[in-house]
Amino acid sequence: MEECNSSLVVESSYPDLVINVGGVNLGDGNRKMLQETQREQEKARVTQAVCALLNSGGGVIRMEMANKDECLVELGQDLEQSLRDLIESLDLQAFFEFKQQRRRFYIFVKSWSSEDNFVKPRICSLSSSLYCRSGTSALPMDSREAFDFLRKRKAKILGKKSSSEVLSVINQNLNNSDPADLVFQKGHLEHGEILPFPKSQSVEFKQCTEENIQDYVATIIPQYVSAFANFGGGYLFIGVDDMSRKVLGCAKENIDRSSLESIVAKAIATLPVVHFCSSEPGVQYSTKIIDVFKGGELYGYLYVIKVEPFCCAVFSKDPKSWMVNDKDIRSLKAKEWVGMMTDPNPVPPSLSSCLIKLAEAFESQLSLSHRPPLCRPVYSKKGLEHKADLQRHLFPVASDHLRYTPESLWKELFSEHEGLEELINRQMRPFSQGILIFSRSWAVDLNLQEKEGVICDALLIAQNSPPILYTILRKLEAGGQDYCTRKAFTLKQKLVNMGGYTGKVCVVAKVLCLSPESSAECVEGAVSPIHYPRSYSLADTQQMEALLQALVIVLLGFRSFLSDQLHCEVLNLLTVEQYELFSKNLCENRELFVHGLPGSGKTIMAMNIMEKVRNVFHCGTDRILYICENQPLRNFKDICQVTTRKAFMKNSFDFKNIQHIIIDEAQNFRTEDGDWYGKAKTMTQRANPCPGILWIFLDYFQTSHLSCSGLPPLSGQYPRAKLTRVVRNAEPIANYLQREMQVIRHNPPHNIPPRFLGMISEVEWAQGVQGSLKIETNLPIQAMFTYVADTCKCHFRKGYSEKDVAVLVSTTAEVERYKHDLLRALRKKRIMQLSDACDMLGxxxxxxxxxxFSGLERNIVFGIHPRTPESAILHNILVCLASRAIQHLYIL
Incomplete structure (x- = not known):
């Protein structure tokens, strides 16, 4: 493995990734005077650092001029050529800009992004470490050749079912009638004998000129075994003259047969291999030591390695490619490198049900084809706003003035802090077009911890300026600039690596101090110790909007439940309504009742709010409690303590450290074990004068009982917020929900506040999401089970899988009553797996x-004989059932 040079230092005092490569001699004249070893060492340091930045979102290379020149110098032709080789382009300016400040020299590196995914690899490398056979030579593949080879090999493999089928599509020249194989089967040869075949695609000759044949063989194995394995297999004959084909052998006194076999086995076993198929074998090979006689006596040995075709990819060693990981620069292993190199699509074709779900229910908001290497896919539900629409709604750029946003927040801030408006206006005088985005804490927005003493933050996106992040402090204090720098660093990294911005970008960190006595401005530290080239300023409205669309993904993106199915990170986007709820000032909304309609994303919001609570109040998971009514929801939380309502009421000692409580699906809570609301409120208010957070999410339309819920009366549920945008369900299911909710509205159960039901008039439904709804009546119970099995089998033929399906019944008693018969019907269709919702990810x-199953979801939902002893809530049960289905709903 190519280790990273230990003299490279990732510096943490900048709002950007900055790598200090130390002293470097610059200028052609100076570099030509260096010894070759020193010149190559300096070049290796620079190229490793540049490669790491290209693959990690971009940044800055800082170097000290080791030569004594006082005047401006150029980088040096050999260094420039190494950068061209790295990006495989003559256009250095597309990714690099150079600047000298006294005796420091800077290379400004833009993040790598691929212009055409079918031509250009997704990451940069100095070497692929993959070899191919070209005629009679073993040649290293450059990045483009490696990318093309891997892409084509993967496409072939994914169309096959087994490694044997894979090998059948790879060109094989190895068979028993091959003359090379006939020689391989022999036990002895004569010295000087001419082999009856030449060097070829599948045959290589090497002479034994070294005394230490073991070391020589170990040296040549990586490239030749890689080349043969990747291109149809072949034979490596060691002891044959390259030109004449004469058998010369290796002198017997130079060979230790057992040692040679051991060295070869070790060398081949350590070659990195990467599989696209389901099998995991290493390189398959066999060896033969053939006696070579001269004048009737044993002279030596001909050593032959027969390499079988490999199904996937064999490397000579790990590729030479690096990334920045926190404060370290690490080299990529072959498997990780291949994954980043070739696959813009996060979904393996084997997970075809997930592909169907993405295609039918989601729209891509961020294609990885032309994006920086660390980007993850971003999807939103069909029928919702595209990121461009979200940007125009949340962060519109005016063509003729500088806009402050959000209006309610900046007016509130200006009224709270005397002198703040004057301070901000004075800072904004040089800027005539763009947008200034205020936040109580950009740290919290970026999932960082908030700092006390900060009045607010403001992000400026303006024409003819780089983005500037202002932090306004109440008073000047130590650590203010570091705090602002860390936020600016995080924002820049997320704009590129999460938001997918492909232009040249930096974020300037600037601290302002507002003195209540004098309203005076106080700037701590310089704007930036590194002065970026003018190309890092936003030139026009188009560039500003592109950057703001990346910002939309940064601020509204959250980890999708799809991630657990796809086994990779996938992001969804909040709606405007959800984002406005998420943006609420927690200090002013310590208690909040969130009324959300079915499928409006209440559980998603509960998870995001808990993350925000952790950052705003600097608390660990032992201080935050998530309470739900049903056990299965507990499996989704890893940022807090989690319990059910029953356990919460029975155990007080377990929650003695709790300060903040989030309650989900509260309409289904009951008072049978006591006053849960009173207990939760007491726990969150015990830290006077600064009580904790108590947010309660509920939807009366999904009430599943007629008992007292323990919630305050509707008039006492204040302050409150609403979620009326239904985003989960396909259109036929959404239409069914609307009809059932209207029935509830006109004839509500006695324990539902009638005033709440008026929310249905405010509902918005995502349009155009394909799906199906079928209601089958008068089916005997066994016929229902057969219907479920047949329908599942039909969906599975289309690419869905067992993890897409939920079968829901009315009570837990019916689960036990129906389980055996349902499983028997499923097994007749060779569907073997059935479990309850506690193992949702299985x-x-x-x-x-x-x-x-309340609060959970699946693509395909069957409701078997939905009923309830309390007829007054039957339609509530139907709403709860239907809202669980994303695409296909069957009510039997």
């Missing part, structure tokens, strides 16, 4: 009650 069909 590869099986879920069978559970409607109540226990």
């Amino acid at each position: 590869d099986h069909i879920v069978l559970d009650s409607v109540r226990r």
Whole structure:
């Protein structure tokens, strides 16, 4: 493995990735005077650092001029050529700009992005470490050749079912009638004998000129075994004259047969291999030591390695490619490198159900084809706003003036802090077009911890300026600039590596201090110790909007439940309504009742709010409690303590450190074990005069009982917020929900406040999402099970899987009553897996009650004989059932 040079230092005092490569001699004249070893060492340091930045979102290379020149110098032709080789382009300016400040020299590196995914690899490398056979030579593949080879090999493999089928599509020249194989089968040859075949695509000759044949063989194995394995297999004959084909052998006194076999086995076993197929074998090979006689006596040995075709990819060693990881620069292993190199699509074709779900229910908001290497895919539900629409709604750029946003926040801030408006206006005088985005804390917006003493933050996106992040402090204090720098660094990295921005970008960190006595400005530290080239300023409205669209993904992106199915990170976007709820000032909304309609994303919001609580109040997971009614929801939380309502009421000692409580699906809570609301409120208010957070999410339309819920009366649920944008369900299911909700509205159960039901008039439905709704009546119970099995089998033929399906019944007693018969019907269709909702992430069909599945979702939902002893809430149960289905709903 190519280790990273230990003299490279990632510096943490800048709002950007900055790598200090130390002293470097610059200028052609100076570099030509260096010894070759020193010149190559300096070049290696520079290219490793540049490669790491290209693959990590861009940044700055800082070097000290080791030569004594006082005047301006150029980088040097050999260094420039190494950069051209790295990006495989003559256009250095597309990715690099150079600047000298006294005796420091800077290389400004833009993040790598591929212009055409089918031509250009997704990451940069100094060497692929992959070899190919070209005629009679073993040649290293450059990045483009490696990318093309891997892409084509992967496409072939993914169309096959087994490694044997894979090998059948790879050109094989190795068979028993091959003359090379006939020689391989022999036990002895004569010295000087001419082999009856030449060097070729599958045959290589090497002479034994070294005394230490073991070391020589170990040296040549990586490139030749890699080349043969990747291109149809072949034979490596060691002891044959390259030109004449004469058998010369290796002198017997120079060979230790057992040692040679051991060295070869070790050398081949350590070659990195990467599989695209389901099999995991290493390189398959066999060896032969053939006696070579001269004048009737044993002279030596001909050593032959027969390399079988390899199904996937064999490397000579790990590729030479680097990334920045926190404060370290690490080299990529072959498997990670291949994954980043070739696959802009995060979904393996084997997970075809996920592909169907993405295609039918989601729209791509960020294609990885032309994006920086660390980007993750971003999707939103169909029928919702595109990131460009979200940007125009949240962060519009005026053509003729500088806009302050959000209006309610900056007016509130200006009224709270005397002198703040004057301070901000004075800072904005040089800028005539753009947008200034205020936040109580950009740190919290970026998932960082908030700092006390900060009045607010403001991000300036303006024409003819780089982005500037202002932090306004109440008073000047130590650490203010470092805090602002860390936020600016995080924002820059996320704009590129999460938001997918492909232009040249930096974020300037600037601290302002507002003195209440004098309203005076106080700037701590310089704007930036590194002065970026003018190309890092935003030139026009188009560039500003592109950057703001990346910002939309940074601010509205959250980890999708799809990530657990796809086994990779996938982001979804909040709606404007959800983002406005998420943006609420927690200090002014310590208690909040969130009324959300079915499928409006209440559980998603609960998870995001808990993340925000952790950052605003600097608390660990032991201080935040998530309470839900049903056990399965507990499996989704890893940022807090989690419990059910029953456990919360029974155990007080377990929650003695809790300061903040989030309650989900509260409409289904009951008072049978006591006053849960009173207990939660007491716990969150015990830290007077600064009580904790108590947010309660509920939807009366999904009430599943007629008992007292323990919630305050509607008039006492204040302050409150609403979620009326339904984003989960396909259009036929959404239409069914609307009809059932209207029935509830006109004839509500006695324990639902009638005033709440007026929310249905405010509902917005995502349009155009394909799906299906089928209601089958008068089916005997066994016929229902057969219907489920047949329909599942039909969906599975289309690419869905067991983990897409939930079968919901009315009660937990029915789960036990129906489980055996349903499983028997499924097994007749060779569907073997069935479990309850507590194992939601497993590869099986879920069978559970409607109540226990509340707050969860699956693509395909069957409701078997939905009913309830309390007829007054039947339509509520149907709403709860239907809202669980994303695409296909069957009510039997």
